[in-house]
Amino acid sequence: MESQVRGGTRWKRFAVVMVPSVAATAAIGVALAQGALAASFSVSGQSFKVTTDQLVGTGFSQYGALDEGYTMDGKKAVHPVAVSSFKQATIKNLCQSVVTPNIPVLGNVSLILRAGQGAKPVEAQNLYIDVADLSADATFENIDIGVAAKDATKGPAMRKGETANPYGFAQQADKATLTDVKQTAWATTAGTFKLSGLKMSLSTGVKECY
Template identity: 25%
Template structure:
């Protein structure tokens, strides 16, 4: 009798363990089949890591200080790219799962990824339409790092550190909520190239369709990245 009881317990626990995976994947089945996520992809309030091997923004970037709700108000940098080409992307989020009756199931990872090209794409290729293409990519990041970043400019439109957060050029990147009088970075005068982008973020939006070749969405027990 004890063995039968343990068997039933294991079956119920296995069913409950499947719930997070089913919930995370179920709503994205169509996207997986088509290899694309529809417009207005939005990840908010849940901390996650975003990484990409190479990013090219033909129209440059803008950045302002921003407040996000991540279990309480926190200050982050809101970075906007009017257009971006990316050589691969990984979004990695973790969450603790605690279910009634069953109890704490520990930490689970959700990974959304599209791999980089077998032969690394150059910024020129990405800017001309190769790789993953996204419009109005907005990222709320508490930490953003890159191996190298080149912010090009022109004589008529130089990079401005300390630009008005609500300036017209910054708004062209997709950032519409910059606070008047606050600090902003206006680097919209030329293409921005970023190598090995890694961001600890609390929010990301894409105000347009993004095509993700070889899209993979997976749920794993523990803190396991792409």
């Protein structure tokens, strides 16, 4: 914790290691025993990268969970994630990229999606991001660290059927502001997701947001 700023808490280079690895390990055991996982769908064998200049979210919570899915050759896989959720969020200069490797004749193919680059940011409600890796500069207002996941009420509720130990570690805040965001994620879900100025491109080779 670097400093207190106007009733908030500021960290330089905030990272998802805020959710202890021991919690993720425990969650895996719960998942395998109960057969319930984080995302409401089986995730693909490809994670994706996201960058944004700024994400401002109100009603924030974060807890450890699992995503079940597949490898690129169809085998089952389980990924520990930190679920970051926001009741409402605005996102400036969003970039999302995913690379599909080893396509016959073409080789690697990259898909890049961009939105919110102009005056209108991307807007989301009830946003859940299943994050594998994240770095950013972050400021939190009225943050609680170490709350039981089931008792985190500032952000959206835990999703029905997901594997997150309800008695495990979580944190929550009235507001979170993240700048210079770089993250790798396995899944994103939202009640609404408004992409202003959406642009999508496909190209050969490896071309990512970062």
